[in-house]
Amino acid sequence: MSLRLVSWFLLLFFLNVFKHEVPAAESVLSASKTLVWGPGLEANVVLPARFFYIQAVDSSGKNLTTSPGEKTFEVKIVSPVEQFTRIWIQVLDRKDGSFLVRYRMYATYTDLHIHILLKNKHAAKSPFILKGPVYHEGCHCPQPSGSVWEAHMHCPQSFPQIDRDLSLLTSVDPDRNAQEIPQRFGQRQSLCHYTIKDNKVYVKTFGEHVGFRIFMDAILLSLTRKVRLPDFEFFVNLGDWPLEKRKPTEKIHPIFSWCGSNNTRDIIMPTYDLTESVLETMGRVSLDMMSVQANTGPPWPEKNATAFWRGRDSRQERLELVKLSRAHPDFIDAAFTNFFFFKHDESLYGPLVKHVSFFDFFKYKYQINIDGTVAAYRLPYLLAGDSVVFKQDSGYYEHFYNELQPWEHYIPIKADLGDLLEKIQWARDHDEEAKKIALAGQQFARSNLMGDSIFCYYYQLFKAYAKLQVTEPKVRKGMELVEQPADDLFPCHCHRTMVKDEL
Structure with missing residues (x-):
């Protein structure tokens, strides 16, 4: 018998043994x-x-x-x-x-x-x-009882950030705010004045740059399709920076913002980015809290043990990070994909690199989260992966930051990045602990930053704020109705409306 034939027999024998004695994972x-x-x-x-x-x-x-x-x-x-x-x-x-x-x-x-x-x-x-x-x-069929809706949604009893933000307000006077807030902020800032009345949304805009109003319109329309909101009036800041700088002892104006800071007293909502990703999941966005969970890169042992960052030049510390990366390429892989704020320094910190898919970030064990103009709104998605996040100490925060614990959900780094190399070395020397922090951060994101939590947050914020009002919310002069989108293709018949009509 030829050697080749013997080889074939042996191969068939081992394949047969393997097939019968080692069950596939599915079986x-x-x-x-x-x-x-x-x-x-x-x-x-x-x-x-x-x-x-x-x-x-x-x-x-x-x-x-x-x-x-x-x-x-x-x-x-x-x-x-x-x-x-x-x-x-x-x-x-x-x-x-x-x-x-x-x-x-x-x-x-x-x-x-x-x-x-x-x-x-x-x-x-x-x-x-x-x-x-x-x-x-798309179906417009609001649950008349907010408490029933909250029970259906399994909303938590409260959100600590809402309690913190509203504790600075003893009461809210819609009449006074309608006069004073546009006078104080209307010319220099981009603001929206909203009234929710009979579960309809009305708005008036102030300032030049009000395009971001689309995100606020969208979440309000989506909420009012699902649950009856209380009547209330409020002002939304459409810019990056929080606005209310008065001290708690002074007369604070209630301003709703997507980002908070240690030096301001704005009322914080989930960011427009996170809000849109919830509303447009399986729609026009590709990055959302669900898609990222299926794209977390290779298993932990196979990830690159380098700290990774890509972004634009929206803060001085980002320039320092790129400089640090060049000096220590074995520790940090950081580069700019866009220059805007420090264009005159492009020759120092360039050249620009190609955009990297967010999902490819997770080929790396260590993710650097560093402020942009304000808080970096990518943190929810970084946490949802299975890399460990190095989060810069910052005066800015999103609606959930205060519930995160350093060394439990992320590895803290100084605002000036002075200890970044040391912390990366710590993570390399304590691989199991770093992995544990990564998984705790991931679990936090899975439990607290999914779409149901975001809807609950908005509803409970609006409900608690409405209770502070001391005068009747009004549809004021210059306000326009924000129409629900037409759903002519697949209209629905709300059973609650039908019951009401029959009665």
Whole structure:
């Protein structure tokens, strides 16, 4: 027998042994022990993109901690009374044994059946039945009771940042604010004056640059489609920098902003960036709190042990970071993708590098979060990955920063970056601890920065603020109605309106 023939026989023998004695990862998974949970399994949780989770479990009842393969579970969503369901579904493999399933509905259905299949077997308690009506994002059917809506959404009892911000206000006088705030800020700043009356949105703008109003309009319209808001009036700052610099002992004007600072007294909302990513998930944005969870790069041991940063030149410390990177390329990979603020220094800190996909950031173990004009609004997405974040000490903050703990959710670095190299070295010397911090930050983002939390935050902020008013909110001169977008293609019939009409 020739050597080549012997080789073939041996190869076939070993392949046969391997095939019969080493089961594939999928074959040890248990359909009945699989765990499935999340808000997307409840009819009353209306979100632009609904979502739920699947945890793969083996036959011994142990949760998998690595991916069994992105095609492991098949998800089908059907309505028994409709021939076609206009629903876009994505099963996102989080590479840690769990999956995030998201779906965007483009019509409203009487009932929905969610089938979760593992090798054609129903997983967990599949099919999950959502008794209708199950409304899509465009449907205007507000829940009349705010407390019922909060219960359906599983909103927390409170948000500490809201309590902190509103504790500086003993009362709110809409009449006085309507006069004083435009006089004080109207010419120099970009402001919107909103009134919510009978669950309709009215607005008047002040200043030249009011394009960012679209984000505020969008969240208010989306909220009023879902729940009846109290009547209230408020002013929104559309610029980067928070405005109210008066001390708590002085007469503070309530200004809503997307970013706060230690030197100002603005009332903080989730950033326009995070707000838009929630509203446009599976829509026109590619980076959102769900997509990032499925694009966290290679496993921790295979990530590059270098600190990574890309961005534009919107702060002096960013120039210092690039300089530091050049001096220590084995520690830091930092470069500019755009010059705007320090264009005259481009020859010193350039050349510009090509834009890098955000998901490619996670090829690196260490992510540097450094302020831009204000707080860097990328932090939610950096936390949601599985790299550890080095967060610059900063006087600016987003709505959730105060709940983050240094050395638990991120590694703190000095404002002037003076200890950055030392902290990177610490992370390299304490790899398991750094990984633990990365996972704690990731868990924080998964638990606190998803779409349901963002809607809850806005609602509870508006509810608490409305209670402070001492005069009646009004639709004032010069205000225009912000119309709900027309949904002619897939109109819905709100059962609450129908009940009211019948009564």
